[in-house]
Amino acid sequence: MDAITRIERTLSTEVGRAKAPGCPPSLAAAMDHAVFPRGSRIRPRLCLAVAAACGEDRPRLTEASAAAIELLHCASLVHDDLPCFDDAPLRRGRPSVHAAFGQPLAVLAGDALIVLAFQALARGAAGAPERLATVISIVAGSVGVPRGIVAGQAWECEANADLSQYQQEKTGALFAAATASGAASAGADPAAWRTLGERLGEAYQVADDVRDVMSDAEELGKPVGRDSVLGRPNAVLRLGVDGAISLLRRLAEGAIEAVPACRGAAALREHIISETQRLVPRHLAARAA
Amino acid sequence: MDAITRIERTLSTEVGRAKAPGCPPSLAAAMDHAVFPRGSRIRPRLCLAVAAACGEDRPRLTEASAAAIELLHCASLVHDDLPCFDDAPLRRGRPSVHAAFGQPLAVLAGDALIVLAFQALARGAAGAPERLATVISIVAGSVGVPRGIVAGQAWECEANADLSQYQQEKTGALFAAATASGAASAGADPAAWRTLGERLGEAYQVADDVRDVMSDAEELGKPVGRDSVLGRPNAVLRLGVDGAISLLRRLAEGAIEAVPACRGAAALREHIISETQRLVPRHLAARAA
Numbered sequence: 001m002d003a004i005t006r007i008e009r010t011l012s013t014e015v016g017r018a019k020a021p022g023c024p025p026s027l028a029a030a031m032d033h034a035v036f037p038r039g040s041r042i043r044p045r046l047c048l049a050v051a052a053a054c055g056e057d058r059p060r061l062t063e064a065s066a067a068a069i070e071l072l073h074c075a076s077l078v079h080d081d082l083p084c085f086d087d088a089p090l091r092r093g094r095p096s097v098h099a100a101f102g103q104p105l106a107v108l109a110g111d112a113l114i115v116l117a118f119q120a121l122a123r124g125a126a127g128a129p130e131r132l133a134t135v136i137s138i139v140a141g142s143v144g145v146p147r148g149i150v151a152g153q154a155w156e157c158e159a160n161a162d163l164s165q166y167q168q169e170k171t172g173a174l175f176a177a178a179t180a181s182g183a184a185s186a187g188a189d190p191a192a193w194r195t196l197g198e199r200l201g202e203a204y205q206v207a208d209d210v211r212d213v214m215s216d217a218e219e220l221g222k223p224v225g226r227d228s229v230l231g232r233p234n235a236v237l238r239l240g241v242d243g244a245i246s247l248l249r250r251l252a253e254g255a256i257e258a259v260p261a262c263r264g265a266a267a268l269r270e271h272i273i274s275e276t277q278r279l280v281p282r283h284l285a286a287r288a289a
Numbered sequence: 290m291d292a293i294t295r296i297e298r299t300l301s302t303e304v305g306r307a308k309a310p311g312c313p314p315s316l317a318a319a320m321d322h323a324v325f326p327r328g329s330r331i332r333p334r335l336c337l338a339v340a341a342a343c344g345e346d347r348p349r350l351t352e353a354s355a356a357a358i359e360l361l362h363c364a365s366l367v368h369d370d371l372p373c374f375d376d377a378p379l380r381r382g383r384p385s386v387h388a389a390f391g392q393p394l395a396v397l398a399g400d401a402l403i404v405l406a407f408q409a410l411a412r413g414a415a416g417a418p419e420r421l422a423t424v425i426s427i428v429a430g431s432v433g434v435p436r437g438i439v440a441g442q443a444w445e446c447e448a449n450a451d452l453s454q455y456q457q458e459k460t461g462a463l464f465a466a467a468t469a470s471g472a473a474s475a476g477a478d479p480a481a482w483r484t485l486g487e488r489l490g491e492a493y494q495v496a497d498d499v500r501d502v503m504s505d506a507e508e509l510g511k512p513v514g515r516d517s518v519l520g521r522p523n524a525v526l527r528l529g530v531d532g533a534i535s536l537l538r539r540l541a542e543g544a545i546e547a548v549p550a551c552r553g554a555a556a557l558r559e560h561i562i563s564e565t566q567r568l569v570p571r572h573l574a575a576r577a578a
Contacts, residue, residue: 017434017435018434018435019435020434020435021435022435022436022440023434023435023436023440023443024440024443024444024446024447024450025447026443026446026447027434027439027440027443027446028434028435031434075400079396079397079400082396084391084392084393084396085393085396102373102446103373104373104374104442104443104445104446105443105446107368107371107373107374107396108368108439108442108443108446110400111364111368111399111400111403111432111433111439112433112434112439112440112443114400114403114404115403115429115432115433115434115437115439116429116433116434118407118425118429119425119426119429119430119433121425122421122422122423122425122426122429123422123426125421125422126422129418129419129421129422130418130419132411132414132418132421132422132425133411133412133414133415133418133421136407136408136410136411136421136425137408137411137412140404140405140407140408140411141408143400143404144400144401144404144405144408145306145307145309145312145316145317145320145401145404145405146306146307146308146309146310146311146312146317147311147312148404150316150397150400150401150404151311151312151313151316151401153397154312154313154315154316154393154394154397154401155313156393157313157315157316157391157393157394157397158313158314158315161313
């Protein structure tokens with residue numbers, strides 16, 4: 001079965017629990033809206049690819065780790081879009097959860113998705129209970145305090161903060177959890193796998209910066225997008241388009257070098273090359289080649 | 290060491306992690322504000338009492354279960370107090386978290402406390418990894434979907450809902466998790482312990498209804514409190530003060546009868562009698578005696 005089928009099947013099963021009798025239908029619908037239809041699923045695919053490279057032997061736990069990371073990613077988008085943060089009316093080309101369901105259900109759907117991530121892990125560890133605490137520590141650490149995405153988001157509420165550093169940390173945290181939990185799910189040492197995730201997270205953040213500037217420029221005739229409006233750090237504003245794309249390439253190369261020795265290293269490097277190539281918009285790929 | 294010392298020590302250690310380098314100080318302060326100074330800690334004390342009755346053999350896991358339940362309770366208060374729900378300016382006689390720190394940090398502090406609850410469980414299970422998945426399933430099930438407190442709160446967003454039933458379920462969920470996770474932490478069968486928690490939760494809800502009506506009546510000269518203003522079900526408004534206190538006594542008796550056979554049953558019954566007596570305000574205790 002291919003990676004995306006495994007991921008979507010696990011997410012459907014987990015989010016489907018919200019549709020069980022006794023659950024308020026609007027909450028179930030809001031959770032569904034937050035998770036489907038799918039985005040790129042880049043983090044859970046990375047998690048599965050690392051587990052495979054490590055000689056995956058507990059597929060249910062790997063799938064649960066991948067799903068948990070995606071559920072937490074979706075939860076963070078729902079809460080970050082709230083009026084008290086980004087006040088974003090759209091997400092993936094559709095109304096954001098609070099725009100579609102109201103603020104109360106957006107707060108609750110985010111909360112429920114966080115809890116669901118840990119329920120999924122507990123269920124997925126049935127065949128490997130001795131790995132559960134490690135996987136939970138990795139996944140929870142990437143979300144909570146002191147250095148997870150919630151902490152990263154909270155830096156935006158501080159008067160004196162190096163937003164560039166914390167934005168990077170915020171993106172990097174879930175990518176590092178994807179690689180480390182993929183390894184831990186397969187019984188490998190997770191610590192060796194964090195650098196790969198951090199570098200990929202940084203590359204993804206730069207790619208996001210490029211999209212923020214360039215898709216607006218293309219589609220709306222505006223030179224800059226939301227980062228500029230919200231006063232956020234953006235690699236394109238700092239380095240120019242060519243500079244940002246060069247940086248992206250260097251980060252992608254650094255990620256490939258960070259793959260630890262393992263049975264499936266060659267296939268994993270191929271996966272990373274293919275993924276990072278997709279990060280550069282096609283019409284820009286030639287510019288810094 | 291007495292129960293409250295064990296609970297406060299574990300909560301201090303866990304919330305203390307938010308003060309580690311790298312965590313935004315305002316988020317750490319908001320989390321601290323949400324958890325300290327202590328409320329009654331009725332749920333974690335119940336969890337410890339049940340574990341003791343079952344012959345507690347993994348004290349760190351019991352303490353982690355108790356702390357996780359209290360952290361999740363505190364998180365739910367922070368989010369329920371938000372302007373889009375109860376818009377409550379005060380909690381435990383002090384400004385609510387959003388009143389003191391603003392809405393963004395209140396959303397994030399609630400999120401971080403939810404995540405911290407699962408981190409605490411993973412850490413507490415170091416000596417008993419085979420019990421972790423069960424405890425997580427119990428605790429997470431009481432918070433998430435389809436029947437946890439988040440789902441209970443979401444019923445308030447539904448046009449057609451029996452609020453009385455769902456309010457009861459919402460309170461009962463964490464109490465049932467307290468008894469069931471106390472048992473599971475001690476290696477006992479959690480299923481046998483749910484009824485006790487549910488009945489205590491119902492008794493606690495009635496006591497809360499009494500306080501909602503009577504403390505306003507005493508202190509502010511108003512006959513009714515927040516439930517009436519918010520159109521919420523309240524046992525005193527439905528049954529009168531004497532009727533509500535009679536109901537509370539019957540529920541307390543039912544809870545005592547629901548204690549399963551176990552080594553420490555006698556001591557646990559004493560604990561429950563003492564706890565439920567404290568639920569009735571002293572000046573009302575004589576009325577329905």
